[in-house]
Amino acid sequence: MSWGIIIKTKPIIKPISISYNKLSPNDTDSIILIENQNSHNPWSKNQIIEGILNPTNLCYSISINNQIVGFLMAMSAIDTADILNISINKDYQRKGYGKKLLHYLIKKLKDRTIGQLILEVRKSNQVAITFYLKHGFEEISLRKNYYMINSKHPNQKEDGIIMRLKFSTK
Numbered sequence: 514m515s516w517g518i519i520i521k522t523k524p525i526i527k528p529i530s531i532s533y534n535k536l537s538p539n540d541t542d543s544i545i546l547i548e549n550q551n552s553h554n555p556w557s558k559n560q561i562i563e564g565i566l567n568p569t570n571l572c573y574s575i576s577i578n579n580q581i582v583g584f585l586m587a588m589s590a591i592d593t594a595d596i597l598n599i600s601i602n603k604d605y606q607r608k609g610y611g612k613k614l615l616h617y618l619i620k621k622l623k624d625r626t627i628g629q630l631i632l633e634v635r636k637s638n639q640v641a642i643t644f645y646l647k648h649g650f651e652e653i654s655l656r657k658n659y660y661m662i663n664s665k666h667p668n669q670k671e672d673g674i675i676m677r678l679k680f681s682t683k
């Protein structure tokens with residue numbers, strides 16, 4: 514008769530570390546990858562670099578274990594900021610990372626005593642509209658035929674919705 518020994522091991526769970534960083538031009542390739550996943554008219558490399566280097570912009574990434582999974586760019590003025598772009602890697606969507614990044618931006622804006630965020634979103638982008646409504650944004654106006662639907666059909670346009678979030682800076 515042989516006796517087997519059963520050794521019970523605990524499953525190895527790798528800790529997840531989430532970090533936020535200012536975007537740098539070195540992050541451009543990671544951003545392009547996410548842009549291409551999510552946009553029909555993705556920003557070009559030059560647009561991305563210009564956005565990052567513009568001193569009035571606030572540009573942040575969110576990373577998991579040092580790998581960028583999302584980014585956000587906003588343009589700040591005296592008492593308001595405009596979200597120019599927010600995008601999360603498709604594999605990481607609907608897991609709360611967009612929310613974390615938005616909250617991180619709001620914290621940074623509060624530090625600058627900016628208490629208002631504005632953005633424009635395509636009427637067809639219901640996921641983004643749901644995301645913004647969930648975070649307290651309200652629709653404030655409509656821009657008729659504001660967006661090109663596809664660069665191959667420049668005459669086909671769709672409406673843009675302007676949304677606003679006001680928050681206390683304290």
Ligand SMILES: CC(C)(COP(=O)(O)OP(=O)(O)OC[C@H]1O[C@@H](n2cnc3c(N)ncnc32)[C@H](O)[C@@H]1OP(=O)(O)O)[C@@H](O)C(=O)NCCC(=O)NCCS
Binds near residue numbers: 551598633635647
């Ligand atoms: C919009 C976007 C940034 C949201 O980021 P995300 O990390 O996926 O969103 P979160 O997990 O933080 O979701 C927060 C809430 O938004 C809403 N939401 C997000 N994705 C949704 C989806 N696919 N369907 C419906 N509601 C959704 C939900 O209310 C969600 O809360 P819940 O999960 O508790 O129900 C992401 O979908 C994205 O990158 N989209 C493509 C790029 C884009 O359209 N950017 C906006 C340009 S204006």
